[in-house]
Amino acid sequence: MAGTVARDAFGEVDGQAVERWTLAHGDLRVAVMTYGAILLRLDAPGRDGEKANVVLGFPTLADYVAGNDPYFGAVAGRFANRITDGRFSLDGQDYQLTRNGGAHHLHGGARGFDKRVWAAAEATSGDGPAVRLVYRSPDDEEGYPGALDLTVTYTLTGDALRLDYEATTDAPTILNPTQHSYFNLAGEGSGDVLGHRLRLAAGRFVEVDAALSPTGRLAQVEGTPFDFRESRPIGGRIREAHPQIVIGRGYDHCFVFDRPASADRSILIGARVEEPGSGRVLDLRTDRPGVQFYTGGFLDATLVGSGGRVYRQGDGFCLETQTFPDAPNRPEFPSPVLRPGKTFRSRTEFAFSVSG
Ligand code: GAL
Secondary structure, rough: OOOEEEEEEEEEOOOOEEEEEEEEOOEEEEEEEOOOOOOOEEEEEEOOEEEEEEEEOOHHHHHHHHOOOOOOOEOOOOOOOOHHEEEEEEEEEEEEEEEEEEEEEEOOOOOOOOHOOOOEEEEEOOOOOOEEEEEOOOOOHOOOOOOOEEEEEEEOOOOOEEEEEEEEEEEEEEOOOOOOEEEEEEOOOOOOOOOEEEEEEEEEEEOOOOOOOOEEEEEEOOOOOOOOOOEEEOOOOOOOOOOOHHHHHEEEEEEEEOHHHOOOOOEEEEEEOOOOOOEEEEEEEEOOOEEEEOOOOOOOOEEEEEOOEEEOOOOOOOOOOOOOOOHHHHHOOOOOOOOOOOEEEEEEEEEEEEEE
């Protein structure tokens, strides 16, 4: 197999050892830790061959444990994004989840998957070096029904970082995991991403209220700052006084992929981001129905990043593949329900290349 896998000790959380796994293949190199299944760094070459770490993070494990409110690099779940009032019903049973995002449930609760120590093992894949991270979420954790077994495999294929999710449960439950990395293709800590060009294959997005909870309406992007169907700079319309831009402090919205019914659940290129200076290009490929495009509106210059620089609003963008927020309460949204005897399987890839 081409590529290499290395593992080293990365400290402890609550007496549990944390490991860091480093995968290298071709021109790409990533480091992932077992705390939160967090992607710590991703090095990719630019047009001139020079490598840069293109994901935001903290300098040390202690920084993540103390303050990963932004969810830098983490796998978020059981249900990433918001569930209104933290409530939902399933099979006639009412459930109350932790309300940790104002009145709402956010990213799996006070201690979601991003704040747990996962077990790790090298995975065998013909496509490149891989690490398999496993977490068992007990029944009632953060209020969720059913014990859930989740495996997330990070594979470095020749050109992409691939995430494969696989989960089973012992009772009916809901699941919507995502990868929450903040990218800056000019290099972490180098400034804002407003000059990056984005193409997003989405004609609609989930409209939200002032508390970022879905109104239930899927708004058309046509004629709004949300229209990225043709490639254009992220910052081009980010200062327009559109009510949804104001609520999101920029972009903080779930976009609905345009997907022919025949391509339901198959993998497609959902987004392309290009950084003109370095030439780095990121292609997002996924089988998920939507993606939260977030421009880091809550980064308020109070966090020091892995490279020793302060992060400000707009210094990174997230492309969090998922079903839509509040889906447990909205039968018209793609269902997040997982039942015993069924296996949840999903794939998202972040592919890297350079443009001339
Ligand atoms: C995003 C979410 C934002 C914010 C952020 C973490 O996924 O959409 O509203 O909560 O995570 O700071």
